[in-house]
Amino acid sequence: MTANQQSNEGHTVKHRHRTEGPEKHIIVFIFSIILTAIAFAAVAAGGVNPAFTIILLLVMAILQVFVQMGYWMHLKDKGHLMPIVFMIGGFFVASTCIIMALFWVWW
Amino acid sequence: MAHAHAHSHSVKRYSGLMDWLTTVDHKKIGILYLIAGGLFFGIGGIEAILIRLQLIKPMNDLVSAQVFNELITMHGTTMIFLGVMPVIFALMNAVVPLQIGARDVAFPFLNSLGFWTFLFGGLLLNLSWIMGGAPDAGWTSYTPLSTTEYSSTHGVDFYTIGLQIAGLGTLIGGINFLATIITMRAPGMSFMRMPMFTWTSFITSAMILFAFPAITVGLVLLSFDRLLGANFFDVAAGGSPVLWQHIFWIFGHPEVYILILPAFGIISEVIPTFSRKRLFGYSSMVFATILIAFLGFMVWAHHMFTTGLGPVANALFAIATMLIAVPTGIKIFNWLFTMWGGQIRFTSANLFAIGFVPTFVMGGVTGVMLASAPADFQFHDTYFVVAHFHYVIVGGLVFGLFSGLHYWWPKMFGRMLNEPLGKWTFWTFAIGFHLTFFVQHFLGLLGMQRRIVSYLPNQNFDTLNFISTIGAILMGVGVLLFLANVVVTARKPSGVANDPWEDGRTLEWSIPSPPPEYNFKQIPLVRGLDAFWKEKMAGNKEMTPSEPLGPIHMPSPSILPFVMSLGLFIAGLGFMFSTEEFSNSFMSLIFNKYIVMIVGLVITFAAMIARSVFDDHGYHIETEELEGEGKA
Amino acid sequence: MSAHAEHVNGELPHEPEKATLEGRNKVLGFWLFLGGEAVLFGTLFATFLALRHQNNEGPTAAELFSLPITAAATLILLVSSLTSVFAIQAMHRHNLEKLKLWLIVTVVLGLGFLGLEIYEFYEYVAHESFDMKTSAFSSSFYTLVGFHGAHVAFGVVWISLLIAQLFKKGLTFVTAPKVYVSAMYWHFIDVVWVFIFSVVYLLGKVG
Numbered sequence: 001m002t003a004n005q006q007s008n009e010g011h012t013v014k015h016r017h018r019t020e021g022p023e024k025h026i027i028v029f030i031f032s033i034i035l036t037a038i039a040f041a042a043v044a045a046g047g048v049n050p051a052f053t054i055i056l057l058l059v060m061a062i063l064q065v066f067v068q069m070g071y072w073m074h075l076k077d078k079g080h081l082m083p084i085v086f087m088i089g090g091f092f093v094a095s096t097c098i099i100m101a102l103f104w105v106w107w
Numbered sequence: 108m109a110h111a112h113a114h115s116h117s118v119k120r121y122s123g124l125m126d127w128l129t130t131v132d133h134k135k136i137g138i139l140y141l142i143a144g145g146l147f148f149g150i151g152g153i154e155a156i157l158i159r160l161q162l163i164k165p166m167n168d169l170v171s172a173q174v175f176n177e178l179i180t181m182h183g184t185t186m187i188f189l190g191v192m193p194v195i196f197a198l199m200n201a202v203v204p205l206q207i208g209a210r211d212v213a214f215p216f217l218n219s220l221g222f223w224t225f226l227f228g229g230l231l232l233n234l235s236w237i238m239g240g241a242p243d244a245g246w247t248s249y250t251p252l253s254t255t256e257y258s259s260t261h262g263v264d265f266y267t268i269g270l271q272i273a274g275l276g277t278l279i280g281g282i283n284f285l286a287t288i289i290t291m292r293a294p295g296m297s298f299m300r301m302p303m304f305t306w307t308s309f310i311t312s313a314m315i316l317f318a319f320p321a322i323t324v325g326l327v328l329l330s331f332d333r334l335l336g337a338n339f340f341d342v343a344a345g346g347s348p349v350l351w352q353h354i355f356w357i358f359g360h361p362e363v364y365i366l367i368l369p370a371f372g373i374i375s376e377v378i379p380t381f382s383r384k385r386l387f388g389y390s391s392m393v394f395a396t397i398l399i400a401f402l403g404f405m406v407w408a409h410h411m412f413t414t415g416l417g418p419v420a421n422a423l424f425a426i427a428t429m430l431i432a433v434p435t436g437i438k439i440f441n442w443l444f445t446m447w448g449g450q451i452r453f454t455s456a457n458l459f460a461i462g463f464v465p466t467f468v469m470g471g472v473t474g475v476m477l478a479s480a481p482a483d484f485q486f487h488d489t490y491f492v493v494a495h496f497h498y499v500i501v502g503g504l505v506f507g508l509f510s511g512l513h514y515w516w517p518k519m520f521g522r523m524l525n526e527p528l529g530k531w532t533f534w535t536f537a538i539g540f541h542l543t544f545f546v547q548h549f550l551g552l553l554g555m556q557r558r559i560v561s562y563l564p565n566q567n568f569d570t571l572n573f574i575s576t577i578g579a580i581l582m583g584v585g586v587l588l589f590l591a592n593v594v595v596t597a598r599k600p601s602g603v604a605n606d607p608w609e610d611g612r613t614l615e616w617s618i619p620s621p622p623p624e625y626n627f628k629q630i631p632l633v634r635g636l637d638a639f640w641k642e643k644m645a646g647n648k649e650m651t652p653s654e655p656l657g658p659i660h661m662p663s664p665s666i667l668p669f670v671m672s673l674g675l676f677i678a679g680l681g682f683m684f685s686t687e688e689f690s691n692s693f694m695s696l697i698f699n700k701y702i703v704m705i706v707g708l709v710i711t712f713a714a715m716i717a718r719s720v721f722d723d724h725g726y727h728i729e730t731e732e733l734e735g736e737g738k739a
Numbered sequence: 740m741s742a743h744a745e746h747v748n749g750e751l752p753h754e755p756e757k758a759t760l761e762g763r764n765k766v767l768g769f770w771l772f773l774g775g776e777a778v779l780f781g782t783l784f785a786t787f788l789a790l791r792h793q794n795n796e797g798p799t800a801a802e803l804f805s806l807p808i809t810a811a812a813t814l815i816l817l818v819s820s821l822t823s824v825f826a827i828q829a830m831h832r833h834n835l836e837k838l839k840l841w842l843i844v845t846v847v848l849g850l851g852f853l854g855l856e857i858y859e860f861y862e863y864v865a866h867e868s869f870d871m872k873t874s875a876f877s878s879s880f881y882t883l884v885g886f887h888g889a890h891v892a893f894g895v896v897w898i899s900l901l902i903a904q905l906f907k908k909g910l911t912f913v914t915a916p917k918v919y920v921s922a923m924y925w926h927f928i929d930v931v932w933v934f935i936f937s938v939v940y941l942l943g944k945v946g
Binding site: 022025026029032033036039040043044050053054057058060061064065068069072073082083086087089090091093094095097098100101102105106 | 770773776781785788789818824945
Binding site for chain 3: 213214217278282283285286289290316317318319320321323324325327328331332335336337338339341344345346347350354357716719720722
């Protein structure tokens with residue numbers, strides 16, 4: 001993989017300052033794998049306090065989503081103000097739905 | 108660079124009916140929305156008058172209880188989704204690109220797709236009248252009333268699937284206007300220089316984006332319950348009817364703000380123009396709009412005070428609801444201060460705008476009354492609620508739409524609506540409106556329930572109901588006067604001035620009426636709020652261009668949006684009748700084996716693939732052509 | 740590197756998807772759409788969370804779910820998200836061959852995920868008598884996970900169509916935004932899956 005990209009360097013030399021390598025994304029990938037593994041392990045091991053496990057699962061999921069949207073979907077890059085505004089809007093309304101489901105359907 | 112491929116492609120340009128079926132021009136799509144919205148508004152209006160005629164006297168038997176249920180359901184559903192929303196989109200299409208100095212919307216093709224999907228969804232819903240019965244569970248379609256157990260015709264299936272398709276169109280339209288306003292503004296047109304109607308269109312589109320997916324899911328769940336035997340709302344299998352109420356209102360409350368915000372925008376354009384003053388408190392108007400939209404997503408459970416969510420939830424939602432009165436009050440005072448000391452001209456557009464203010468305040472005040480949870484236990488499901496929401500939707504939104512139509516008609520069609528007829532329209536409609544709905548407050552307080560087909564005599568309901576029905580007929584006369592005005596105006600020659608009101612403040616008044624298909628020969632340079640007014644005050648007759656004259660790139664017309672929507676329509680019908688037992692074996696084969704549904708989906712997907720595979724290069728209007736048109 | 744011959748006159752900028760107004764509009768419009776999709780899935784998750792204990796004497800989540808299958812599906816989708824990042828990087832380098840290759844890998848992984856999901860659903864229906872009609876829990880499970888699966892299936896067809904277009908038209912100002920947007924879509928599907936494996940499967944095992 002790295003070799004292929006190097007063989008490309010010659011062609012894109014004028015863009016070199018803006019062309020990023022795969023390393024960053026592989027790090028994000030490994031990070032995601034670790035977070036996923038922790039979540040699966042906590043459940044597979046069993047015996048852990050359920051309330052703690054639930055919080056752990058949520059934290060792992062949100063962290064992973066945060067990193068993937070930042071790096072893989074480029075939300076951390078410049079010029080993404082509107083996408084960020086509208087993704088936050090979407091997640092905000094989605095979370096009101098979740099709160100509804102957790103507190104106001106059964107009582 | 109954007110047009111690198113566009114030269115040398117000749118594009119077929121259609122005429123007549125084919126032109127309207129294939130158009131991607133936002134101004135023509137605006138007119139299509141107006142015609143379709145007007146048609147459905149008329150159907151909804153006839154349903155309203157039938158409801159009122161049934162209630163004109165106690166124990167009336169003009170229609171049966173079943174038909175009455177269908178009438179109230181279809182009146183609400185048609186008016187909200189198929190009547191006023193398209194007219195809002197008509198004005199947004201006609202005006203927003205012009206106000207921001209753009210030649211086109213961001214997605215002309217999607218704009219057309221949004222219209223045709225809405226139209227086919229609306230047609231599907233209304234087909235229910237002739238295909239075995241209209242939906243009869245109320246516009247809110249609460250479960251279990253809307254489950255197959257209590258609503259055994261296909262009525263509610265027409266509701267779920269028709270609204271699903273129409274809602275898809277609305278969502279597409281919303282995304283298009285968001286992107287248009289974000290990326291297509293002319294140089295110098297910063298967000299805080301945008302006209303208020305553009306601002307409210309922007310915020311309304313954002314609300315559409317976040318509210319419609321919720322009802323999409325709700326309708327999917329309800330149709331799965333009805334057609335696939337799922338158990339979302341079936342208590343016996345663990346489902347929860349309260350869940351439907353939540354999902355419906357998480358969409359439904361933002362939806363009513365989706366309706367009213369564009370009316371706020373229209374009023375904020377009309378009042379300054381006819382007061383010859385700039386809008387008072389522009390930035391507070393912008394922030395009030397954003398705040399209303401934000402709060403609009405956090406108050407849905409005030410529709411469910413009597414469901415039994417408990418005191419904590421009721422108190423939270425009551426407080427959040429009352430908070431909305433603050434930004435709304437800011438707006439009301441801003442309009443009053445705009446008129447204060449202005450040189451007010453009472454044109455028909457301005458009559459509707461000025462009439463809007465006190466009428467909407469009345470609807471707002473009853474809104475705050477209803478927001479009080481303990482009081483709501485008394486008001487709930489009475490005519491007090493009916494009076495409240497008609498005051499905000501008719502007295503607010505429909506007044507606003509009439510105002511906007513009278514105001515922008517010359518820009519859309521190149522002809523001024525007849526002023527005396529317009530004033531007759533206003534007075535008839537406004538008086539009829541208050542006759543109809545003012546008395547309903549008292550009917551509600553006296554204990555008359557909504558959605559009942561008849562009532563016993565001598566409960567003090569008789570006179571008030573009679574007055575209400577007379578008012579409804581008067582409103583019908585008002586609408587007919589407007590239609591007469593449209594016909595009279597259409598017979599006059601086209602060609603009013605660029606700025607027929609002479610006090611136009613925003614960019615749409617700086618170009619011909621109606622505008623050429625490319626809107627702006629040269630994109631204008633915006634130097635402040637109320638860009639055109641600013642140039643007039645500086646002694647300029649026209650906007651300063653921001654670019655030299657050059658060839659203009661235009662998108663090519665396409666029949667594909669029509670075909671995609673037709674496919675969805677067929678697929679919807681197929682899915683709806685998939686559980687029907689047919690006596691005819693051929694019908695049974697094509698419906699019960701999902702063949703019709705699959706054919707419809709294949710049509711839609713084939714059209715999508717065709718759109719993706721064949722590049723749309725568009726065409727150019729050359730400089731010589733532009734100069735020629737300028738002289739003519 | 741014969742692919743270089745297929746570039747448009749070698750004039751493509753570093754980020755060809757944002758070179759034209761149409762391209763920028765497409766990317767922005769798709770972000771807006773994803774904002775709406777977030778609410779769509781949010782409502783589906785809400786429905787599932789409200790109904791997940793209502794098993795109506797049918798199988799419960801803890802009885803039903805198998806962690807190894809979920810883990811395999813998760814790994815496949817996560818890797819496919821990475822390969823679509825590589826595809827976009829190849830596009831930014833104007834390397835058409837690599838771009839097509841990574842997209843094909845992404846599609847194959849997507850098909851693998853779909854295969855696992857179909858196998859899982861088949862097992863539930865055929866051997867666990869757990870179908871749409873079993874309980875409120877089953878209805879909400881199939882609708883949420885099925886909606887996600889339908890998104891994956893749509894993505895597989897869409898990206899395959901784009902691969903075909905890349906073979907025919909090469910990398911141009913028209914194809915580049917389409918590829919970029921499809922990658923955004925694919926990442927979003929992966930993001931939704933992160934919540935699905937956490938909230939549906941793992942939480943189901945916890946109880």
